Amino acid sequence: MKVSDTSDLWWKSAVMYCLDVETYLDGDGDGIGDLGGLATRLDYLAELGVTCLWLMPFYPSPDRDDGYDITDFYGVDRRLGHFGDFVEVIRIARDRGMRVIVDLVVNHTSDQHPWFKAARSSPDSPFRDYYVWRDEPPKNQPAPVFPDQETSDWQYDEKAGQYYQHVFYRQQPDLNITDERVRDEIAKVIGFWLQLGVSGFRIDAVPFLLQTDGIIDGSRRLPDPHAYLRSLRSFLNRRAGEGIFLGEVNLSREGQNEFFGGAEGDELTMQFDFISMQNLYLSLARGDARPLVKALLSRPEGSPDIQWANFVRNHDELTLDKLTTEERDEVFAAFGPEERMQVYGRGLIRRLPPMLDGDPRRIRMVYSLLFSLPGTPVLFYGEEIGMGENLDIGGRMSVRTPMQWSSGRNGGFSTARKSRLRNPLTEGGFGPEHVNVAQQRRDPDSLLQFMRTLIRHYRNERELGWGAFEVLDQPDAAVLAHSLTSGDRVLIALHNFGSEPREVQLALGGAARDAGADDGSADRLTDLFTGEEFALDRGRVGVPLDGYGYRWLRLGADDDPA
Numbered sequence: 001m002k003v004s005d006t007s008d009l010w011w012k013s014a015v016m017y018c019l020d021v022e023t024y025l026d027g028d029g030d031g032i033g034d035l036g037g038l039a040t041r042l043d044y045l046a047e048l049g050v051t052c053l054w055l056m057p058f059y060p061s062p063d064r065d066d067g068y069d070i071t072d073f074y075g076v077d078r079r080l081g082h083f084g085d086f087v088e089v090i091r092i093a094r095d096r097g098m099r100v101i102v103d104l105v106v107n108h109t110s111d112q113h114p115w116f117k118a119a120r121s122s123p124d125s126p127f128r129d130y131y132v133w134r135d136e137p138p139k140n141q142p143a144p145v146f147p148d149q150e151t152s153d154w155q156y157d158e159k160a161g162q163y164y165q166h167v168f169y170r171q172q173p174d175l176n177i178t179d180e181r182v183r184d185e186i187a188k189v190i191g192f193w194l195q196l197g198v199s200g201f202r203i204d205a206v207p208f209l210l211q212t213d214g215i216i217d218g219s220r221r222l223p224d225p226h227a228y229l230r231s232l233r234s235f236l237n238r239r240a241g242e243g244i245f246l247g248e249v250n251l252s253r254e255g256q257n258e259f260f261g262g263a264e265g266d267e268l269t270m271q272f273d274f275i276s277m278q279n280l281y282l283s284l285a286r287g288d289a290r291p292l293v294k295a296l297l298s299r300p301e302g303s304p305d306i307q308w309a310n311f312v313r314n315h316d317e318l319t320l321d322k323l324t325t326e327e328r329d330e331v332f333a334a335f336g337p338e339e340r341m342q343v344y345g346r347g348l349i350r351r352l353p354p355m356l357d358g359d360p361r362r363i364r365m366v367y368s369l370l371f372s373l374p375g376t377p378v379l380f381y382g383e384e385i386g387m388g389e390n391l392d393i394g395g396r397m398s399v400r401t402p403m404q405w406s407s408g409r410n411g412g413f414s415t416a417r418k419s420r421l422r423n424p425l426t427e428g429g430f431g432p433e434h435v436n437v438a439q440q441r442r443d444p445d446s447l448l449q450f451m452r453t454l455i456r457h458y459r460n461e462r463e464l465g466w467g468a469f470e471v472l473d474q475p476d477a478a479v480l481a482h483s484l485t486s487g488d489r490v491l492i493a494l495h496n497f498g499s500e501p502r503e504v505q506l507a508l509g510g511a512a513r514d515a516g517a518d519d520g521s522a523d524r525l526t527d528l529f530t531g532e533e534f535a536l537d538r539g540r541v542g543v544p545l546d547g548y549g550y551r552w553l554r555l556g557a558d559d560d561p562a
Helices: 035-039 042-048 083-095 114-121 180-195 225-239 253-260 274-286 290-297 325-335 360-372 395-399 437-442 447-460 509-514
Strands: 016-019 052-055 099-104 154-157 162-165 200-203 244-247 270-272 307-311 376-380 468-471 479-486 489-496 502-507 524-527 533-535 540-545 550-555
Touching: 035 083, 042 083, 042 447, 083 099, 099 180, 180 225, 225 244, 225 253, 253 270, 274 290, 274 307, 274 325, 274 360, 290 468, 290 479, 360 447, 360 479, 360 489, 360 550, 437 447, 479 502, 489 502, 489 540, 533 540, 540 550
Parallel strands: 016 052, 016 376, 052 099, 099 200, 200 244, 244 270, 270 307, 307 376
Antiparallel strands: 154 162, 468 479, 479 489, 489 550, 502 540, 524 533, 524 550
């Protein structure tokens, strides 16, 4: 791996940061975050070390699903600004060394979209086949995605005289990708935003986008949906060679591999690793690293150009659906024992710090792990300061509270009256009086400063994101010990899921030979955070680790100026 590769395949060593414009910063005092407010905080994100900004939907919307019900794929919601504001965000972000990707939500539209209004007006409407219709819903249907809101994937429309499909909410009718005109529109949407300067797209619910089961003659009209995804990827990279598709694919490893495009890697560029995330929480609940290790080792081999996106939490519920019922119950008992903390019987609506009772040792260990695992780290806004949730909001919106900039009015998010805020603030011990950017910027021991240090080291150590991953044998089940190797550079990471201190016994004979140097420097491990050195004796070494402790160790001398 050459340093030039880190630019060509920028996503493999990026630091991604997801935010909702509506809840980040209100620049005009109306209680709703906007693009103008975001533009004034791009320097903060650059200071943090972010290299790729992911914007949640900012398109025109009735806002019945937090912007994921879209009425115009080619627009900017006027509450958030206009195209001039959007272009300024892109321009300033680029100047500060950040790329921008945006949500691509094309598996459905809002029921207020002009296409759907025209489609339901007449069976002869040219837009009728943009959507999925039936005279009667299928007898055998999957369980609803949102069982607390919906009982079926089909809704009868009086005006149309037929049922339309909606995998999500009834106000979000599904688009029919077997119709060539719909596929052409999706390509136009991609091309439009690329032309405005975005570097790619986070694609919402990709398996549902390619699903044709509910479409009459769907398999005949589009026999290979994955060929369509490959064609979209080809289109993306013709229009923008650096462009990426980051896909939301919560499937088995076999299914995820298929959406990468197998060995060819010609479908999605990146995928969120839902399986490892869920097993991370099981490991935290048990104080045992083995569930996470098993999940990481189950990742399929694929093209060297693809990448996993690692995350601790995202904007949705923290789903646990890939765990067994017994495993899920363990996580619920540890981190969401109250019914109001759980949702859909499969997930949690909490942020990490409250789940860990604010324990700074555990919180820092988790984020050290996030940045040292093979893959690209993705942060959700507010994680860098340890924000909590507001359970009184309920559902997935509990974690989408306003960003906490200061201890002042509305946490520095807005000058509007509290009643006019887009979402209520977090309250109590994780509210802005106690958790905010301004205070943590001044505190050298704060979580924010710790995250900046993590990111600085992550960006300086090219093995992270690029190196060959190996779990290191050692006898302690509470410890995850792994190495990342690139050429003659070897980085070793240790993380203790247990509360008790321990000494980790490592045998590094092969790794030490790989990192061999003429000056004999490969006879020691150097801690990148503290500068401590640990001498190897015939490739063996014992490294002390605090309860919930972590270390990043360079095999050999530390040549990192960070």
